[in-house]
Amino acid sequence: MATIELDRLVKRYGQTTVVHGIDLSIQDGEFVVLVGPSGCGKSTTLRMIAGLEEISGGEIRIDGRVVNNLQPKDRNIAMVFQNYAIYPHMSVAENIAFGLYRSKLTKDEKRRRVEQAAETLGLSQLLERRPSALSGGQRQRVAIGRAMVRDPAAFLFDEPLSNLDAQLRTQMRIEIKRLHHRLGTTSVFVTHDQVEAMTMADRIVVMRDGHILQVGTPLDLYEKPVDVFTARFIGSPTMNLMPASLREGGAELSLGGTIEVPRSSPKTSDILVGVRPQDLVPTAGARGLSVTGTVAVVETLGSETFVHIENSGQTIIGSAPGRQIPRIGDKLTLHAPAERLYYFDKVTEKALTAP
Amino acid sequence: MATIAQREAAPGGLWSRMSLGQKQVMWAWGFLAVPLIFYAVIRFWPTFQAFYLSVTDWTITRPASFVGLENYKRLLADPLFWQVFRNTFMYLILGTPISLGISFVVAYYLDRVRFMHAFIRALYFLPFLTTAAAMAWVWRWFYQPVPIGVINDFLASFGIPQQPFLRSTTQALPAVLAPAVWAGLGFQIIIFLAGLRAIPVTYYEAARIDGLSEGAILRKITLPLLKPTLVFLVVFSSIGFLRIFDQVYNINSNDPGGPLNSTKPLVLMIYQTAFSSYEMGYAAAQTVVLFMILLVISLVQLRIMRDR
Numbered sequence: 174m175a176t177i178e179l180d181r182l183v184k185r186y187g188q189t190t191v192v193h194g195i196d197l198s199i200q201d202g203e204f205v206v207l208v209g210p211s212g213c214g215k216s217t218t219l220r221m222i223a224g225l226e227e228i229s230g231g232e233i234r235i236d237g238r239v240v241n242n243l244q245p246k247d248r249n250i251a252m253v254f255q256n257y258a259i260y261p262h263m264s265v266a267e268n269i270a271f272g273l274y275r276s277k278l279t280k281d282e283k284r285r286r287v288e289q290a291a292e293t294l295g296l297s298q299l300l301e302r303r304p305s306a307l308s309g310g311q312r313q314r315v316a317i318g319r320a321m322v323r324d325p326a327a328f329l330f331d332e333p334l335s336n337l338d339a340q341l342r343t344q345m346r347i348e349i350k351r352l353h354h355r356l357g358t359t360s361v362f363v364t365h366d367q368v369e370a371m372t373m374a375d376r377i378v379v380m381r382d383g384h385i386l387q388v389g390t391p392l393d394l395y396e397k398p399v400d401v402f403t404a405r406f407i408g409s410p411t412m413n414l415m416p417a418s419l420r421e422g423g424a425e426l427s428l429g430g431t432i433e434v435p436r437s438s439p440k441t442s443d444i445l446v447g448v449r450p451q452d453l454v455p456t457a458g459a460r461g462l463s464v465t466g467t468v469a470v471v472e473t474l475g476s477e478t479f480v481h482i483e484n485s486g487q488t489i490i491g492s493a494p495g496r497q498i499p500r501i502g503d504k505l506t507l508h509a510p511a512e513r514l515y516y517f518d519k520v521t522e523k524a525l526t527a528p
Numbered sequence: 529m530a531t532i533a534q535r536e537a538a539p540g541g542l543w544s545r546m547s548l549g550q551k552q553v554m555w556a557w558g559f560l561a562v563p564l565i566f567y568a569v570i571r572f573w574p575t576f577q578a579f580y581l582s583v584t585d586w587t588i589t590r591p592a593s594f595v596g597l598e599n600y601k602r603l604l605a606d607p608l609f610w611q612v613f614r615n616t617f618m619y620l621i622l623g624t625p626i627s628l629g630i631s632f633v634v635a636y637y638l639d640r641v642r643f644m645h646a647f648i649r650a651l652y653f654l655p656f657l658t659t660a661a662a663m664a665w666v667w668r669w670f671y672q673p674v675p676i677g678v679i680n681d682f683l684a685s686f687g688i689p690q691q692p693f694l695r696s697t698t699q700a701l702p703a704v705l706a707p708a709v710w711a712g713l714g715f716q717i718i719i720f721l722a723g724l725r726a727i728p729v730t731y732y733e734a735a736r737i738d739g740l741s742e743g744a745i746l747r748k749i750t751l752p753l754l755k756p757t758l759v760f761l762v763v764f765s766s767i768g769f770l771r772i773f774d775q776v777y778n779i780n781s782n783d784p785g786g787p788l789n790s791t792k793p794l795v796l797m798i799y800q801t802a803f804s805s806y807e808m809g810y811a812a813a814q815t816v817v818l819f820m821i822l823l824v825i826s827l828v829q830l831r832i833m834r835d836r
Contacts, residue, residue, distance in 0.1 A: 225733050246739030258734035262752040275739035319738070 175236040175249075175326035175359050176201050177222060183230030184217050184383075191217055193383040194231060199361065204353050206362045208370040208406070209380035215363045216331055218380075222361060223252050223329050235326060246275065251320030255332040257312045259304050265315050266291070266300040272319040290318040293352070310341045317352070328353075330362040334369060346372055367407050371395070379403050401522040404447055404515060410479060413453065413489050414445045415464075416519065428484050432462050433511060444525065447515035450479060453491035453507045455499075461511040464489050468499045480505065575819075581812035588806045599813035608789060608797065609814075616770060616794045618701055619708075620825075623769040627709040627716060628761055634713070635720030636746075649721070653714035660711065664778030667707040668694065694780060697790040704791045708775040712768060716761055723757030724750070759833040763826050770822055771795055794818050 177199040184192035192214040199205050207215040220226040222233055224245035233240050240248050251272065259268045269287045278286070291297045294314040304312055313333055320328055330349070334342045350373050353360055364370055370377045371391045379386045379394065379402075387399045391407075398404035405411045417424040419442045423431045426446065434444075448462060457463075466482030466489060478493045482505055491507040499505050516525040546554070582599055586592035603609050638648060655663065671693040674680045680690050693703045727750065735745050751758075773795040777784045784800070785792025794814065802811035 223733075223737060225736070245733075245737045250737065252734065252737050254730045254734060256728060256730055258728065258730035260731065260749065260753075262755075271735075272738055274744070319734075323738075 176234075177327060177359060177361065178234040178237075179218070179222075179231070180234065181231035182218065182221065182228065182233060184214070184221060184226065185229040190229075191383050192221075195380075195383075195385045197378060197385065197388065199359060202357045202359055204350075204360045204362065204373060204375045205378060206364060206370040206374035206376075207378045207380055208364055208367060210406075211365055212382075213380040214383040215365075215378075215380050219329050219331055219361060219363045222327075223250055224248050225252075249323075249326040250329055251323055251325035251327075252329040252331065253313070253316045253320050253333045255335050257304075257316040257333075257336075259312055259315050259319070261304050263303075264300065265296060265302050265304070265307070265318075268304065268315050269296075269300075269318040269322055272322040276323065286322045287318075290321045293321070293355075294318050294348075308341075309337050310345055313337065313345060314348075317349070321352075321356070325358065327359040327361065330360065332364055333362075334364070334366075342369075349373065368409065371407065377407075379406060397524070398515065399524050401445065401447075401517050404517070404524075408449055408451075410450045410490050412447045412449050412515065414447050414517070415487070415489070417444050417446045418442050419444060426462075426464075428464060428487065428489075430463060432514070433460065434516065441518050441520060443519040445517040445519050445522075447517060448509045448513065450490040450492050451477075452513035453489070453509045455480075455491070455493055455497070455505060455507055457506075458508045458510045462509045462514060463506055464491075464508075465504060465506040468501050468503050468505050471498060471501060473498060480507070482507065578812045578815050578819075581809055582816045584809045584812075586808040586812075588808060592809065595809070599810050600817075602810065603813055603817065608792075611789050612792050612794050612797045615701060615790070615792055616772075616821075619705060619769045619772050619793060620766055622702065623705055623709055623772075624762060624765050627712050627765055628758075630709070631713050631716035631761075632720055635717045635724060636750075638717065639721055639724045649718065652717050655711045656714035658711070660774035661778045663707055663711055664775055668779050671703055695787060697788050700780075700787060700791045704776050704779055707779070708769070708772055711775070712765060716765065719757060719761055720754075723754050727753050755833065759830065762833065763829050766825055766829060767822055770818070770825065773799065794821075 177197075179195055179197040181194040181196060182192055183190065183194050195214075195218065197205075207218060209215050217226060221228050222235075224240065224243060224247075228241050235248055235250070260271070263271070266287055269290055270283055273283050273286065276283070287300075288297070291300055294317060296311065296314055296318060299307065299311060304315065307315065313336075316333070333349075334345050337345060346369060349362075362369075362373060371394075374391055376388060377391055377394055378388050381402055387394060387403050389397070394403060394407045398407060401414065405414070415426055415428055417426045417432075419434065420431070424434045424444060424446065425431050432446065446462070453462075453464070464482070464484065466484035468480055469483045469488065470481040472479040472481075474495070476495050478495060478498055480491050480493055480499055482489050482491065489507070491505075493499060517523065518525060543551070581592065583594060583596060584592035585595045585598070634652065638645070638652075641648065669676065670678050672680065673690055674684050677693075679693070683689075683691065692699060694700050731749055731753070732745060735749055740748065772793050776791050776793055776796055777799070780786055780791065785796045795818065798811050798814045798818065801807050801814060
């Protein structure tokens with residue numbers, strides 16, 4: 174168990190800087206997810222924590238100890254890779270025991286640990302098998318087992334679920350989460366999938382182009398995104414953004430209509446009004462946003478229905494209850510309550526802060 | 529509609545009446561026929577011919593007549609055959625491990641070199657492209673006494689006595705083997721490099737996190753995962769050394785296989801029996817023996833290396 178601190182962490186490859194001095198403090202026992210599009214520096218950051226990449230600037234401290242120049246093996250961390258990195262020429266038991274390669278435990282103690290880890294992960298029946306005889310989910314569990322046996326200070330996960338099919342991914346997500354609850358080990362998890370981030374994290378770190386955009390609990394990020402990128406990255410389908418210009422006492426949408434803006438004198442007049450599809454529904458509210466358009470696409474999910482309406486060349490996604498399916502080509506008016514709207518500066522794309 | 533149906537039925541030939549599956553089979557055999565005929569005529573027929581010749585006394589000047597196992601009996605009683613047999617196995621036993629050892633070490637370190645990697649690789653591969661005849665001539669010059677021979681020059685500058693190399697019955701075989709090993713290195717290095725590249729980087733990263741030393745990574749991960757490559761190269765290079773001929777023939781062209789047959793391999797004996805003595809039946813029997821040796825050694829190696 175350990176805390177992990179990144180202090181003005183920089184990574185450069187030659188002339189290109191891929192991580193621009195990020196700061197992050199991870200609490201003991203916390204499950205932190207680094208999320209962002211590919212090339213945002215999240216994996217590089219994780220690999221620097223692991224010691225697989227050299228640090229170009231700044232500091233990494235694990236439990237208060239600067240580890241910049243320590244070998245991976247001396248950092249007492251364990252890592253789970255996207256392609257599992259389990260050895261095809263060894264059995265499951267040998268693979269798990271590999272995590273204990275350097276430990277000075279007795280043979281019996283090692284075997285006990287391996288069996289214990291296998292028990293926890295439901296691999297007891299498979300210990301003598303070769304990895305080639307396992308499914309993707311089982312292989313990933315073996316990789317987690319190898320990480321577990323050593324009882325490391327922290328787990329690092331590098332997109333461990335990306336090679337699994339959708340159903341297995343959901344299942345492994347829950348298993349990893351449950352494991353974290355049981356072991357309470359500090360974990361850093363890298364993914365490009367916002368659903369994984371939302372469902373697993375205690376705190377999410379949103380990264381783009383080597384910068385941290387926002388750090389917060391999943392609900393924080395969903396409710397109070399600091400900019401357009403985070404707002405659109407978190408939540409599915411992505412948030413609708415409608416250009417509007419500020420007038421006396423409200424904002425005029427380019428789609429038509431005005432809405433009240435409960436904010437004190439923003440510096441710009443061009444803004445973006447955001448609304449999540451889940452908040453934009455066909456039932457009329459007292460005050461707030463109303464958008465009318467022609468139904469273009471209907472996505473029926475059963476539990477709810479996403480409706481794409483078109484107005485002046487812009488597509489807005491709203492939602493309707495599961496059994497209420499609008500017809501394509503119909504005119505439809507969607508409403509969202511005022512308190513569920515988001516406001517962003519159109520130029521800087523930053524959220525407009527509430528007064 | 530009716531006209532179209534009529535037109536389709538009209539040819540009524542064998543081809544149009546065949547099902548899609550039958551047509552695919554026809555096409556497949558049509559294409560396979562080319563290599564099959566090639567192999568039958570160029571490979572299998574001469575092989576069977578050799579088996580047949582080995583039980584005859586054909587000598588070019590007189591027609592072949594059946595002599596049973598006479599050629600084999602003669603071979604087993606021939607002291608030259610046993611000398612050649614020993615030489616051939618010396619080439620195998622020395623050549624294969626030495627060449628694989630050197631090429632693995634070179635490949636293992638070259639794999640980490642980024643600077644001019646392709647150029648260095650090409651340099652190692654160059655001898656493989658050179659003709660054995662030219663190579664043997666250059667090496668023969670290396671082995672000459674002072675002041676011509678480079679190696680003896682070098683030894684002399686350290687005060688080490690002159691070595692006879694190709695003119696010694698004990699030193700000649702290793703001296704002939706050296707250029708053969710050297711010539712094969714490039715190919716083996718390329719294959720080893722490809723095998724090393726095929727091992728995922730994350731295996732090494734995971735091992736580094738688990739705290740394995742370089743030696744342990746080599747022993748526990750690299751070598752086991754390189755096994756398919758290793759099996760291929762062991763079998764391939766063994767066959768190469770068992771069939772060694774051109775290196776030996778060219779390096780000592782006035783007395784091939786000498787001195788006193790100390791460097792003569794089986795293939796050279798076959799060559800001399802067939803094309804100096806014109807005893808084709810006897811040469812064919814030697815060929816069959818060589819074929820059996822190659823077959824047995826390859827099968828044994830494949831079995832041993834697969835099960836481990």
